[in-house]
Amino acid sequence: MREDITGVDTGSGDTWASGDYARVGNLWLLVGELLCEAAPVRAGDRVIDVATGTGNTALAAARRSGVVTGVDYVPGLLERARVRAAAEGLEVTFETGDARRLGHPDGSFDVAVSTFGVQYVPDHRGTAGELLRVVRPGGRIAVASWAPDGYLGELLRLVDQYTAGAAGPPPPTLWGTAKHMEELFGPHVSALDCTERQWRFRFRSPADLIGWFRSYFGPLTVAFDTLDGDGRAALTADLTRYVTGHNLAGDGTVDVPSTYLEAVAVTPAG
């Protein structure tokens, strides 16, 4: 655990400062766009994008004329988000903060969104509580989370197995199950809709995909840095077996599906 990135308890922010998350996030721009449609984000809505990274979903909300705040605990990612907003001429407030203690009063937002973000915060219940707290009565919470099955879910399970193991925090992919969403949000909301969607990872070859994730996707970069030579070889073999076994492309390239859950909750009207 690292406590020093922002001066607040920053959990494992060093994981996301590793690799080059900007490149990874660019892959799934469409997921944030779809999430803003599902929420939906309407013109003038006050929107908070929690664990915004380089701003994918915050920017999608701003394209819909929301009044948007993006929060993340890795300042370097927020810098990239600001550059992207400026390039598009979009106004978004990007601020350093912790998803576990959002620095906003109760009911400050009409909509809270998070794409593959809050699922990585170890305290699931506390994080869900923060989303519920900052959204006004009758507001919406829309969250996209990788599910346990599919490429990303499997990758995260392997990383966990090779690093934290059974003693680690609850798996992030629990957020990708309707059951967990029901447990976290069900008792506190007036409606909860969960939709399974698929993202397809397309790369030139299995080695291309694995090398790319190893270089840029923080959790895998850190796992490879932590392991010794045998561990790295074993993890590479496991990933290759998975990618090859689930590859839908028949021409040597990669087309691997990854399931995620899109959950939209409505808070009770005041």
Ligand SMILES: C[S@@+](CC[C@H](N)C(=O)[O-])C[C@H]1O[C@@H](n2cnc3c(N)ncnc32)[C@H](O)[C@@H]1O
């Ligand atoms: C996979 S990235 C997703 C980023 C972005 N939402 C997107 O769709 O590209 C996960 C993000 O969660 C952020 N994060 C994880 N735990 C956090 C916490 N406790 N507070 C704030 N941000 C956090 C990381 O810094 C990282 O930017």
